[in-house]
Amino acid sequence: MKKYQTVAEKIKERIIAGQYKPQSLLPNQSELAKEFGVSKITIKNALDRLAHEGLVYKKSGMGTCVLGIAPMLGRHDSSVDSISGLTAQQGSEHVSSKVIKFDVAFPSEDICQKLNLKSNDPVYKIIRLRLLDNEPFILEHTYMPVGLVPNLSKDVLEHSIYSYIHHELGIRFGGAYRKIHAAKPDEYDLKYLGAAQDTPILEVEQILWTVNGSNIEYSRARNLYDARSYTVVEIND
Structure with missing residues (x-):
């Protein structure tokens, strides 16, 4: 996997486990970049991937909000x-x-x-x-x-x-x-x-x-x- 994919999977695991709860905000991109030891561009790409899957919602001026796992989403979809x-x-x-x-x-x-x-x-x-x-x-x-x-x-x-x-x-x-x-x-x-x-x-x-x-x-x-x-x-x- 590429770095952003690895980061996206780790954040996804936290969402599934309930560490990041629905309607809560994720740590900002600078904090995530420091934690994972990657660039902010890598974090942006990871969050874009999660947004694409419907797991988070990115809004300018608001941050990245956790939506959680959509109830209609299957594991292999x-x-x-x-x-x-x-x-x-x-x-x-x-x-x-x-x-x-x-x-x-x-x-x-x-x-x-x-x-x-x-x-x-x-x-x-x-x-x-x-x-x-x-x-x-x-x-x-x-x-x-x-x-x-x-x-x-x-x-x-x-x-x-x-x-x-x-x-x-x-x-x-x-x-x-x-x-x-x-x-x-x-x-x-x-x-x-x-x-x-x-x-x-x-x-x-x-x-x-x-x-x-x-x-x-x-x-x-x-x-x-x-x-x-x-x-x-x-x-x-």
């Missing part, structure tokens, strides 16, 4: 606009991956359109089962341009693709477009997620782009209807 990836969200000690398919091919017309590619630009075709604490959690169908993500390997796929992209390739994400909808189970869901023929599936379609504006990923992440939800926190500034 994710913010609808998070681009940190499953490993960063849940922790590498909890997440593992099983590679089901890993090929290089020329893209279909649909994938060309979604990734802004030419028909002779090769792409990776990846299917991975993401396991949480060794239990099937999410089934990912992913396409990435080979030209943008060179030297992708099975070893990388078994860990974190996003970590490889950020730390090995030095690529930063600019943002993502997502569509979330219900779907019927397919053959992969039946085999790898343990779905029955009538089990509803929640699917998140995503196009992810870099800070340079290049589309780097088109993916479909599928989970059983009751395994995970996606949340939105709205703040009235």
Whole structure:
């Protein structure tokens, strides 16, 4: 984890434990920076992350107020606009991956359109089962341009693709477009997620782009209807 993520997790643990009670103010950023031995920028990023999760509320001139754990928030839920990836969200000690398919091919017309590619630009075709604490959690169908993500390997796929992209390739994400909808189970869901023929599936379609504006990923992440939800926190500034 990055420093701000570590700090955010420690503050989150205190909120969950009741050390920081709902409606109370957190120590100011200078005090937190001194306690954790980090910069005020790191503290700001940590508090931004917690605000993004709906655990605290930052208001200019007021400080950072603890909201507590939202009663509707599940342990494995994710913010609808998070681009940190499953490993960063849940922790590498909890997440593992099983590679089901890993090929290089020329893209279909649909994938060309979604990734802004030419028909002779090769792409990776990846299917991975993401396991949480060794239990099937999410089934990912992913396409990435080979030209943008060179030297992708099975070893990388078994860990974190996003970590490889950020730390090995030095690529930063600019943002993502997502569509979330219900779907019927397919053959992969039946085999790898343990779905029955009538089990509803929640699917998140995503196009992810870099800070340079290049589309780097088109993916479909599928989970059983009751395994995970996606949340939105709205703040009235």
